[in-house]
Amino acid sequence: MEDSPWWRDAVVYEIYVRSFADASGDGVGDLAGIRSRLPYLAALGVDAIWLTPFYPSPMADGGYDVADYRDVDPLFGSLADFDALVADAHAHGLRLMVDIVPNHSSSAHPWFQKALAAPRGSEERDRYMFRDVTPSTEDGARQEPNNWVSVFGGPAWTQVADGQWYLHLFAPEQPDFNWRNPEVRQEFLDVLRFWLDRGIDGFRIDVAMGLIKAPGLPDTDPGFGAKSPIWSRPEVHDIYRDWRRVLDSYPGVRAAVGEVWTDSAEDLALYVRPDELHQSFNFAWLEAPWSATAFRKVIDETLHAVPAPTWVLSNHDVVRHTTRYGEGAPDPSIGLARGHAALLAMLALPGSAYLYQGEELGLPEVKNLPPEARQDPIFFRSKGEVLGRDGCRVPIPWAGTAPPYGFGTGGSWLPQPAEWAGLTAERQSADPSSTLAFYRRALAARRTLRGTLPDAMAWLEAPGDALFFSRGRLVCAINCGTDPVRLPPHEQVLISSGLIDGQDLPPDTAAWLLTAG
Template identity: 65%
Template structure:
């Protein structure tokens, strides 16, 4: 039998480093805090953890503004702490993936500081996207080089004192690299080797489709703000970069891998990133965006599997992440039935884990944490909030630190008496790991049970699936001996054939209640 690489069917747990566990009492999570909680991830039953950026950074965008790609920010620890984390994770049987941020750096990066100190047109500026402005409508007025918008609000260009403008598709503190410059290519190849040599098992590539821009810099002229295969994203030159990165990964033993954060306009474009000599996986986000709907789920799953089928790659599934509203809160809309998001969240997990491919979990979903929607304005730190003057709430609500124990803030996240970097709700005492670990009906207990059962079944499940006939409000599908049934409606429906293995809520005899999922076996 051909050995399947670990990542094809792995369950990967995203650790938002700043919000996972604080070991030194500064109110922010850190690498030693992660080390101290690896037992939680082992007992949960995941295969790997993915760390969001922990590199030296001013944290203008939660660490996705990197000032030094080869060091740990002092708030998060040291390189020695990182090496110890890798060793401990591997000792727990866990792989470790780290984020890499190649589209842009921090404006504190030495290269950008050098660029600012140099005059317009100088070689030091050519590692970034500096351009001249355009005449405005009034005399003496100057407009940005293009009408491109920042994803975080406002224009994607900022003017420096000497009159040049630099491009930033995100915050102004995140200048975009010029990937046509050989220094940039060489630097990131060396950065990959630096972390591979320290034992990382893979990389999650931030803004993977955005590295190259159209050299003619055309205006959008009112077209879609986010042209995924337009002048700002999806340029064909990016594929040469990932071919080289794949060669580097293949030099190392142990199935080192890369997964790209890739948004595209269609399946054909997505498949380009998954050619045999490029990335191993790409994130498929549609399930993360889908409403609680049988039709939506069927459409999303069908499209996702179809998109990767020509490449031979495995699909990836995500319900929540550090960039999106937590799914238990999303599933409460538009209804307001108390607790419905938690009920649907359990059912969605069974669907997620039954699908072929790999599943990416986001920290706190195993506790059923909701989106924190009532953060005080002065506490918010997401640049989306600040750049839109509060018109868009941003992502702080899904980044609130994890509650581990106790009955009041900081709930074991930090030492007692330390205020965490984002405030934690008063009502989370029942949602801590400590409280849920001893409750067999808790979300944590359910995640542990589902993940353990998936691991036992995994070797017997084929990589393909088939849809079964089902009522309009439900989706039924089969993978070998496993059948998954999800009832998105409110009324009970008859179960498909099979012996129940696990259900998200108790069955009514041979009926599957509304907002419930079940795993059944035909053996």
């Protein structure tokens, strides 16, 4: 309602910094480029922006390998550029959140370099997860301390010159911190304060469920649940209670949202208790197939267990949802139509929504990137068997008829498809039937209803593979089936994702209806 904190029902726009806008002309997006596009974001109608990492980094994983948590990589600008961005964002009515990467640092981080130079058992090595091998196979020839595998493929362990091994749940260039070390905990409290002092409005926490590992580092089976020795250990919640105290000590409302992959909504809810994180990403919604049954299951489980829920369809780590929804469809345009419908359903639900840059342009996944252009470590660690995440990270097309489409003056770090000439922001701004125009209308409609709708929703009877639900006067109807369905009673169609003829809702279409109540 009107007195709710901003994050509770905000629409947050994720900016993958490398791919948003390039002001320097080097082919890589930067902070000055983002500043130049703030009017576009304000006109789009979002409430806040979230920046992926911009810290000094060797870029082994697109900046998620941080070498210095208190500075800006020259590739992206300077601290002065960052301060100017914060000020300009606030002047445009936009809040600004930054990514923080606490599970691991870069192998180039000074702490890790000191650890490599230090002996076994040293204070320097205790900041990370160094271990000796304890033979546990019949022939005593085990090669790593345990059977953990990297999220990016291959073993989660790398051996150093003196024979010890260090843990990296991701790339070898991303050694995991030892969060049982008080020095690590204090360091990140200080990092939080550094950026909060610069006026940011909150943090997105990378791999938020992974900081604490089980004592003894036992072997594991796959899974993210509470029984895993790797993920969602109970001790991680003490860390976020400390973080919440820091956030609450600052004026205004500073928020934290966790990247938390769990096996259930109940596990997810543990992260958003009143003294911990404000929100956690709801990846079950992102992973749901195009199905009324699947959507309803996720909505029910989420709203039953999670206060202040979040909803997200795409981000920088997954295949873009217009492509996912179109897999196997007879017409490529079906994926886009379903994406529009899913957006309306998402924006009608209680909670906040996270958008990923370019989805407002209807950008598809770029699947045909040449191998020599790819940069995702997943692609290299899988020897090309897994394409990785580059396809959703191709830079934004802003204007013009040929690459780099106004992204900058010096090309783009990933090649843009020729067919994107029809998807530029410039071209779509002039077309009232475009995806960009639809997003603007949808976000404007949501704003007109802000503060007037209850937090609770109710299901209405719906035919076939359709969902109807209400929040006060607002009724959202989405048709995931193959035949038209009759709309529920209403006085007005506020917005629809496709053409509605009479009282029937076509397949792959959603609508917002207003009732007399």
